[in-house]
Amino acid sequence: SQTIHQWPATLVQPVGSPLSLECTVEGTSNPNLYWYRQAAGRGLQLLFYSVGIGQISSEVPQNLSASRPQDRQFILSSKKLLLSDSGFYLCAWNGLQTYEQYFGPGTRLTVT
Amino acid sequence: AQSVTQLDSQVPVFEEAPVELRCNYSSSVSVYLFWYVQYPNQGLQLLLKYLSGSTLVKGINGFEAEFNKSQTSFHLRKPSVHISDTAEYFCAVSHAGNNRKLIWGLGTSLAVNP
Numbered sequence: 001s002q003t004i005h006q007w008p009a010t011l012v013q014p015v016g017s018p019l020s021l022e023c024t025v026e027g028t029s030n031p032n033l034y035w036y037r038q039a040a041g042r043g044l045q046l047l048f049y050s051v052g053i054g055q056i057s058s059e060v061p062q063n064l065s066a067s068r069p070q071d072r073q074f075i076l077s078s079k080k081l082l083l084s085d086s087g088f089y090l091c092a093w094n095g096l097q098t099y100e101q102y103f104g105p106g107t108r109l110t111v112t
Numbered sequence: 113a114q115s116v117t118q119l120d121s122q123v124p125v126f127e128e129a130p131v132e133l134r135c136n137y138s139s140s141v142s143v144y145l146f147w148y149v150q151y152p153n154q155g156l157q158l159l160l161k162y163l164s165g166s167t168l169v170k171g172i173n174g175f176e177a178e179f180n181k182s183q184t185s186f187h188l189r190k191p192s193v194h195i196s197d198t199a200e201y202f203c204a205v206s207h208a209g210n211n212r213k214l215i216w217g218l219g220t221s222l223a224v225n226p
Contacts, residue, residue, distance in 0.1 A: 032212050044156075044202065044216045051211060090155055099144045099163070099206045101214055103155035 002027035006091050006104035014112055019064075019078040021107050023091030026072065031093040033074040034101060035066055038088040050074060086111045114139045116205050118217035126225050127195055133188040133220045135203035143205050145186040146214065147177055150200040159201075162186065173197070198224045 003026045013019060025031055035047040046059045048066035056066050063082060067075045074091060088108055092101040119134040137143060144163050148156040160171025167179040177188045186203060200221050204214040 034213075043218045046213065049211065049213060057211075088153075092156075094212050099212050099214075100146055100158050100161050101212075102158065103148075105155045106153070108153065 002093075002095075002102065004091060004093055004102060004104040006089075006107050008107060009105065010108045010110075012110045012112060013081050015083055016080045019076070019081055019085070019109070021076040021089055021091075021109075023074040023076075023104055024072055025093045028072070028093070028095050030071060031095055033068065034092040035074065035076050036090040036092065038090060038106075039086075044090070047076070081111045083111050085109065114143070114205055114207065114210075114215045116203050116215055116217040118201075118203050118220050120220050121218070122221045122223065124223045124225060125193055128192050130191050131189065131193050131197075131222065133201050133203075133222065135186045135188065135217060137184050137186065137203075137205045137215075139184075139205060139207060141207045143207050145177075145179060146204045146206075147171065147175070147186070147188050148202045148204065149173075150202065150219075152199075156202065159188070193222075193224045195224050195226060198222060 005024050033050045036044045050056050050068045053068055064078050088106050090106045091104040094101045115138045117136045125131045146161045147159040149159050150156045159175050160169045162169045162179045170176045175190050179186050200219045202219045203217040206214050
């Protein structure tokens, strides 16, 4: 069966510090991968999605970036965090010929 | 462009009462529809999905939803809720050729009171 992992689970970082969040999927090949942010406990904002290694599409311009160095690994990064980057970050995947997405447990990021 | 509207931001209900969470969508093409549930500080879990076929879809935890093409709706129902159903519920839509992205509603907070 397929599983999706995210780490860390929680993170407290000062403004201006770098960020790296990691997401990995097991039990499937060539998934579509997605990064979402959920602010203030409501609503999902799609940040990035990837249809393959090295292929990243950005949905919202911001100081975040994403990379997909391996088929089942998706990384969200920032060089300098802003207060507004605080939120709950969710990674998701879907497989070939499927439309439903499956979510990881999320990372709670607090920028102080 | 597609959009999803969840008509109620908050729904309070008493335990063992029925509940309906409303979702309407707009799209010019055939759609695929989904309901997800999110418990506090957790990821989203798929409740049910409509891809094709029967318009009445049954999901996990006793939930069901009905696809109504003429009214462009996909309302979620449960005949008798439990305290444990207290959570955030999200409706989402996708269609072929959209890179399998989902368009999301803003969510409905269901609060089940004893």
